[in-house]
Amino acid sequence: MPRDVQYAHDxxxxxxxxxxxxxxxxxxTIVLVHDAFGLNGHTLETAERYAALGFTVFAADVWGDRLTPQAESEIGPLIGGMxxxxxxxxxxxxxxxxxxxxxxEVDASALVTIGYCFGGSSALEYLRTGGxxxxxxxxxxxxxxxxxxxxGARTDARVLVCTGADDPMATREQRAALETAMTGAGLDWETDLYSDTKHAFTNPSSSHSPMPHVVAYNPRSAARAWESTTRLLxxxxxxxxxxxHA
Incomplete structure (x- = not known):
């Protein structure tokens, strides 16, 4: 069973x-940063999946008080506020x-940060600013x-970006700008780009999104992202x- 960890910020x-x-x-230890929907069932299942590999996993609470917003009208102000x-x-x-x-349980010198959707942005921003x-x-x-x-980024970290070729929140121009910036910072980075793949492609609930032109589940791309992530780990x-493998 996971253990509750309370902490505070601001x-x-x-x-x-x-x-x-x-x-x-x-x-x-993996510091797992959730998507816009907070520490919901899908994120906790993902944490358990990483833990099954033998890692300690700290599922961070970004919104506070373990808020799990349900509607797009809640999400916009939360992300916008950050x-x-x-x-x-x-x-x-x-x-x-x-x-x-x-x-x-944690080796403080052996942390890796993994994030999905807004959590992916958060992980990159944490590294960009010297995390x-x-x-x-x-x-x-x-x-x-x-x-x-x-x-200000630390240059001793490895970076993996798994993204969809048809994600309007990660366009060709935005990918190129990020790659150029990481190269300029001296980082060891990799981008995995998946065809016919939109935003939030690892989450099965994306199949029911009211915005299918933006968000869609793609199980093949989800499997590829998992394989790439576990390889890096x-x-x-x-x-x-x-x-x-023992």
Whole structure:
């Protein structure tokens, strides 16, 4: 069972969840940053899936008090509030990393950040502004939300961007700008680009989106993103990979 981890940021109570193997301490850890819908069932299933690989997983609470918005009318102001105050946004992602690092199950020197949709944007922004992480995986992240200056990024992190060729929130121009910026910052990066793939392609509930021209589930692309992500995790943490193949 996951363990509740309460922490705070800017007067807001945050309620993260820690998934770990009983009795494990000092483990390589994934800081998982949720999409616009918060720590809902799909995100928690994703956390469990990563934990099954042998990682400790800290599911961050970005909205606070474990809010799980249900309607687009709720989501716009939440994302807009973060993008409109980037210092607050990045501080909130940093607070999640600090809360994760403070847990006894976690090796604070072996954190990797994985985010989906808004969480993917958050993971990239955390790295862009100097966040301490071994690696970042952005899966269908909104590249339209990113700021351009990567001069403060740490250069010892690996970056994987998994995105759809038909995602209007990650256009060809936005991808090119991000890649140019990461190259200029000296980062080791990779972009996996999937054909016939829109935004939020890993989430089966996207099949029922009222905006099918923007959002759509693509199981083949979802499987490819998972394979690429687990490959990178195995390269960053070979001890976990060896344990899984023992």
């Amino acid at each position: 007067g807001t109570r945050m309620r993260g969840l820690l998934f770990s193997t009983p009795g494990v301490s000092g483990s390589p 993008v409109g105050d980037r210092a607050r946004w990045i501080s909130r992602i940093a607070a999640a990393h600090e809360a994760a690092a403070a847990q006894p 301490r992480t071994r690696g970042v995986v952005s899966i269908h992240g909104g590249l339209d939300l990113l700021a351009p200056d990567w001069s 195995g390269e960053l943490f070979p001890e976990i990979k060896e344990k899984n």
